[in-house]
Amino acid sequence: MADQQIIMAGFGGQGILSAGRILAYAGMLENKNVSWLPSYGPEMRGGTANCNVIISDEVIGSPILNTATTLIVMNGPSLDKFENAVESGGIIIKDSSLVQRTPERKDVEVYGVPATETAFNMGNPAFANIILLGKLIALTNIVSKENFEVALKKTLPSKKHSLIPVEMKALEFGMQY
Amino acid sequence: MDTVFKKPHALVDVSMHYCPGCTHGIVHRLIAEVIDELDIEGKTIGISPVGCTYNNYEYFNCDMVQAAHGRAPAVATGVKRVNPDNVVFAYQGDGDLAAIGTAEIVHAATRGEKITVIFVNNAIYGMTSGQMAPTTLINQVTTTSPLGRNPELHGYPINVCELLATLEGAVYIERVSMHDIKNIKNAKKAIKKAFQVQMANLGFSIVEVLSSCPTNWGLNPVESLKWIQDKMIPVYPLGNFKGKDLEV
Amino acid sequence: MGEKLLMKGNEVIAEAALRAGCRHYFGYPITPQTEIAHYLAKKMPELGGTFIQAESEVAAINMVYGAASAGARVLTSSSSPGISLKQEGLSYIAGAELPAVVVNIVRCGPGLGGILPAQCDYFQAVKGGGHGDYKMVVLAPSSVQELYELTVEAFNIADRYRIVSMIMGDGILGQMMESVEFKDVENIDKADKSWATTGTQMKREHNTTTSIYIQPEVLEKHNQKLQAKYRLIEEKETRVESYNCEDADIIVTAFGTVARIVKNVIKMAQKEGIKVGLIRPITLWPFPTAEYEKYADVPKAFLSVELNAGQMVEDVKMAVNGKKPVYFHGRMGGMIPTQKEILDKIKEILNK
Structure with missing residues (x-):
């Protein structure tokens, strides 16, 4: 897919912003135009987090997404808030460990991945975001696995580089699910 | 014939514009003598305030920066941080320092900026024609306290040295007076020490100088000096508040 | 690099x-x-x-x-x-x-x-x-x-x-x-x-x-x-970026973030056969007045899109100097105009 406009949303602490950043970095390594925009309003103090990521062959106009090709949600309120922002024919990926409700939209593809539960069983619940990105990559081919791994190296502090093999396993799980 | 008295090199050879009996000129001279004695004219930067001394950049031979009302300590901070080897002094009056510039003086002292402030307290706004200053005495008549300063309405005089002495970053604090020769000599010693404290990188230094304003006090020059002694000193006691024993 | x-x-x-x-x-x-x-x-x-x-x-x-x-x-x-x-x-x-x-x-x-x-x-x-x-x-x-x-x-x-x-x-x-x-x-x-x-x-x-x-x-x-x-x-x-102005039906002025949105609008409009140009002042002062003199005869109208109640539009009007009508569209309070909203405004102006 040439152009991906992704809204990622969940609670603060679920790695929403950093997942978006890794994805944008990987997109840049694919020689695409990318932008990453976090919500920075007062809501960031209220425990929710979301970001807009655009990966495109074209020059990016507005980095703000009124609508998205893909929505990745890691909690229920985010699904409520952004479900209608997904374009017809778009994708919703939800962390089915945490989001019980099934989206009402019939004109989008919906995928549930038990990301938090799986990440917990893999020994690190913080990798749930990576599992969900794995699903996104499998569905859209927006970035390659190789570039994703480089992006992890570029965006993570060096003291966390030892975790990269486990994160790649998490990504693989999401891709295969 | 030996020269026994001459203009300090750090002063420009022009007449000053101050009123008869005003002691700003003496304070300027003392600063200039100290600059000469420490041989620092070439690396001294003065900050001129807003008030009667707004244009004292015309009187000092060192580089000078004119600052907005109350902001001299912030401007001095900027100058000093760029060239830490410079000796930087700010010259401020009571309205400038103790009213509009309270935040700037407190925080320059808090940061321990290596600058020297010469704070001239004459208990009145001179330049704008005799309004009440934060240091105006109780019952003192000014154009904006025509019935005398009334604590119920106007609050109390502010004692700057005592206030700043609570701050860790302020290392040398002394109050002096211009009302007689002996005190003028003491004032020079204090100003010199304040500069030396800065040059030794010890921290923030300030000298408060009780000064006269015959024009706005409505007194003649001699009465004015007596007014400093009789009225001001009881409220603003002279002496060292901090750093007396600092080795410089 | x-x-x-x-x-x-x-x-x-x-x-x-x-x-x-x-x-x-x-x-x-x-x-x-x-x-x-x-x-x-x-x-x-x-x-x-x-x-x-x-x-x-x-x-x-x-x-x-x-x-x-x-x-x-x-x-x-x-x-x-x-x-x-x-x-x-x-x-x-x-x-x-x-x-x-x-x-x-x-x-x-x-x-x-x-x-x-x-x-x-x-x-x-x-x-x-x-x-x-x-x-x-x-x-x-x-x-x-x-x-x-x-x-x-x-x-x-x-x-x-x-x-x-x-x-x-x-x-x-x-x-x-x-x-x-x-x-x-x-x-x-x-x-x-x-x-x-x-x-x-x-x-x-x-x-x-x-x-x-x-x-x-x-x-x-x-x-x-x-x-x-x-x-x-x-x-x-004076710095300015002009984009698609040579044969524009309408020239939009926008700076900063809004200019990015307008560039997307230009693409949308192209699909509908509407030629939209953009003058993007890079220096807001000095304002690129000469650019308007250059293109004043080209479009039917000018439009300024801003995140305010209409400020730069005054400079646009002075630069256009009465040669063509100048319109304004703005959002306030942190609201951002959508591409469609801007395109609708353009159509409204051109249909007048």
């Missing part, structure tokens, strides 16, 4: 300042620009520079005044309410002809307003927010790459003319990440600063930094000198 990096706009401003040789920063925290301070608080000490979190914006801009007077390349950054507090200092800096760079990551007003993107400080920036007849060069980047390039240029312009350069962005530009490539070597002008108050070293007459001139004849001359400088800057430093 070096490696392509993914960086936040605010951090790029800070990095660009360092690359431009700025080693002195004075500021006060305010959202949404604080990453600039965070970045420099870490980097300045490593580089032997100064980072001071001042007691207020008022103090910060006066520290800028002092540091600029001492000959340094100096930066402060803030957002709308903080920039209001800096107006006193900016007027003094203008009057004393000191070079400095000020960043305003604009938020919505009036008052405390909100922290979302806005362009409601356009008037304050280009018409002289403080007292007196003065100007600042106001640069309005619209991408992270441009934030970098224009921040470096802001320092060069400031030094060249002894003037304040303001970088005016909004929360989107400050907060977003985009790719950026830094040059290996920056193009840094070496300006003459023999006027700086660095100490006479007993080798020259004393220098004075001042903005006070009590004699009216002298003050008028000083003002005339400032105005002559502003005319020179208008001639030499």
Whole structure:
């Protein structure tokens, strides 16, 4: 897919912003135009987090997404808030460990991945975001696995580089699910 | 014939514009003598305030920066941080320092900026024609306290040295007076020490100088000096508040 | 060019300042620009520079005044309410002809307003927010790459003319990440600063930094000198990007974030057979008036799209000078116009 406009949303602490950043970095390594925009309003103090990521062959106009090709949600309120922002024919990926409700939209593809539960069983619940990105990559081919791994190296502090093999396993799980 | 008295090199050879009996000129001279004695004219930067001394950049031979009302300590901070080897002094009056510039003086002292402030307290706004200053005495008549300063309405005089002495970053604090020769000599010693404290990188230094304003006090020059002694000193006691024993 | 990096706009401003040789920063925290301070608080000490979190914006801009007077390349950054507090200092800096760079990551007003993107400080920036007849060069980047390039240029312009350069962005530009490539070597002008108050070293007459001139004849001359400088800057430093204007049905004016949205609108409109042009002022002051003279005969109308109640549109009207109708579309309070909304406005105008 040439152009991906992704809204990622969940609670603060679920790695929403950093997942978006890794994805944008990987997109840049694919020689695409990318932008990453976090919500920075007062809501960031209220425990929710979301970001807009655009990966495109074209020059990016507005980095703000009124609508998205893909929505990745890691909690229920985010699904409520952004479900209608997904374009017809778009994708919703939800962390089915945490989001019980099934989206009402019939004109989008919906995928549930038990990301938090799986990440917990893999020994690190913080990798749930990576599992969900794995699903996104499998569905859209927006970035390659190789570039994703480089992006992890570029965006993570060096003291966390030892975790990269486990994160790649998490990504693989999401891709295969 | 030996020269026994001459203009300090750090002063420009022009007449000053101050009123008869005003002691700003003496304070300027003392600063200039100290600059000469420490041989620092070439690396001294003065900050001129807003008030009667707004244009004292015309009187000092060192580089000078004119600052907005109350902001001299912030401007001095900027100058000093760029060239830490410079000796930087700010010259401020009571309205400038103790009213509009309270935040700037407190925080320059808090940061321990290596600058020297010469704070001239004459208990009145001179330049704008005799309004009440934060240091105006109780019952003192000014154009904006025509019935005398009334604590119920106007609050109390502010004692700057005592206030700043609570701050860790302020290392040398002394109050002096211009009302007689002996005190003028003491004032020079204090100003010199304040500069030396800065040059030794010890921290923030300030000298408060009780000064006269015959024009706005409505007194003649001699009465004015007596007014400093009789009225001001009881409220603003002279002496060292901090750093007396600092080795410089 | 070096490696392509993914960086936040605010951090790029800070990095660009360092690359431009700025080693002195004075500021006060305010959202949404604080990453600039965070970045420099870490980097300045490593580089032997100064980072001071001042007691207020008022103090910060006066520290800028002092540091600029001492000959340094100096930066402060803030957002709308903080920039209001800096107006006193900016007027003094203008009057004393000191070079400095000020960043305003604009938020919505009036008052405390909100922290979302806005362009409601356009008037304050280009018409002289403080007292007196003065100007600042106001640069309005619209991408992270441009934030970098224009921040470096802001320092060069400031030094060249002894003037304040303001970088005016909004929360989107400050907060977003985009790719950026830094040059290996920056193009840094070496300006003459023999006027700086660095100490006479007993080798020259004393220098004075001042903005006070009590004699009216002298003050008028000083003002005339400032105005002559502003005319020179208008001639030499006006920057603009024009896009698709040659055969446009309508020419839209937009700067910063809004210009990005309008570029998408142009593509949408093309699909419907509508030719939309864009004049994007890169310098808000000096305003690219000549560009309007150049294209005034081309479109049926002009439209200014802004995140305010209609400010730049006044400059557009003056530049178009009655030759064509000038329309306005704006959103306020942190709301951003959608592409469709702008396209609908364009259709409405063209169907009149």
